[in-house]
Amino acid sequence: MKQTWVRDLKPGMEINEVFVLRSKELRDYEKGNFLRLELGDKTGRVDGVAFDNAVLLYRKAEEGDFVQVRGFTSTYKDFVQVKVDNLFKVEPDKVDLADFLPRSKRAPEELLESYRREAERLKNTHLAQLLKNILSDQEIVKGLLLAPGGKLWHHNYVGGLLEHTLKIVEICKKACELYESVDKDLLIAGALLHDIGKISQYEVSSFIDYSDEGRLIGHIVEGDRIVTEKIKEMADFPEELAMRLRHLILSHQGELEMGSPVVPQTLEAIILHNADEMDAKAGAFRRIIESEQEPGKKWSSFVKLINRFIYFGETEKKE
Secondary structure, three states, X not given: OOOOOHHHOXXXXXXXXXXXXXXXXXXXXXXXXXEEEEEXXXXXXXXXXXXOOHHHHHHOOOOOOEEEEEEEEEEEOOEEXXXXXXXXXXXXXXXXXXXXXXXXXXXHHHHHHHHHHHHHOOOOHHHXXXXXXXXXXXXXXXXXXXXXXXXOOOOOOEOHHHHHHHHHHHHHHXXXXXXXXXXXXXXXXXXXXOOHHHHOOEXXXXXXXXXHHHHHXXXXXXXXXXXXXXXXXXXXXXXXXXXXXXXXXXXXXXXXXXXXXXXXXXXXXXXXXXXXXXXXXXXXXXXXXXXXXXXXOOEOOOEOOOOEOOEXXXXXXXX
């Protein structure tokens, strides 16, 4: 049974624990080779380094393997790292995958049922039938149950895509109450489908990583493909409605430099983009707070992706 978690690592700890080997690389330095590793479990990631027997250790396991690591923790550039003395490959049947692959607090099947109910509430018959057809595709359903919302930044766990999508739907519903001219059914359908391309963007095994398709094609293009193909199977789907729905998918990341091939150019598109941004960033902040906050600690470690620290506020120290 796993006893030591990445989130609890502090400098000066002796390590004899199982982690998943997320990446490995041999590097050169003045005395020869050293091994750089990234280790992980469901609570986070930590860098590892080995200067002795680097080539031998490199050959002992492959990326994605579970490894028993022996060594101790230290700090490097203000971050905890593991100095590895030895490591051994551990067979998958000897570990509990739940210790390494984070999951939503809600069961994926429960999330999928909520997603299905939102689709069934659509009054526009074309959009309702489109969602029904999509949810009749078992490969898509299988992908929805497993897919994370991201690799590292937000909703990076099994069920994360559905959880993220449902929160965006709720934000969009509130927006519809404030802006009467919004096409509610179009907006909600766009919210339900905007990230559907993520069902093939990630590989979920011992940890979450990008698939080849995710790197080479991306979830926006793949999502547009899925929806376009399903629309083509429907004889009477209006061209204007199809174009406006596709625009929601293609523009939801907001800016060209963020990966969208077009920027939002409809009221529904700008609402969806901002709903997506809100939940992604709030989800990321929540993840950092939950993983790092502890009594007496007011600030997070520096978050490179957003170039800032996150303030937790005053918390009481344990006596």
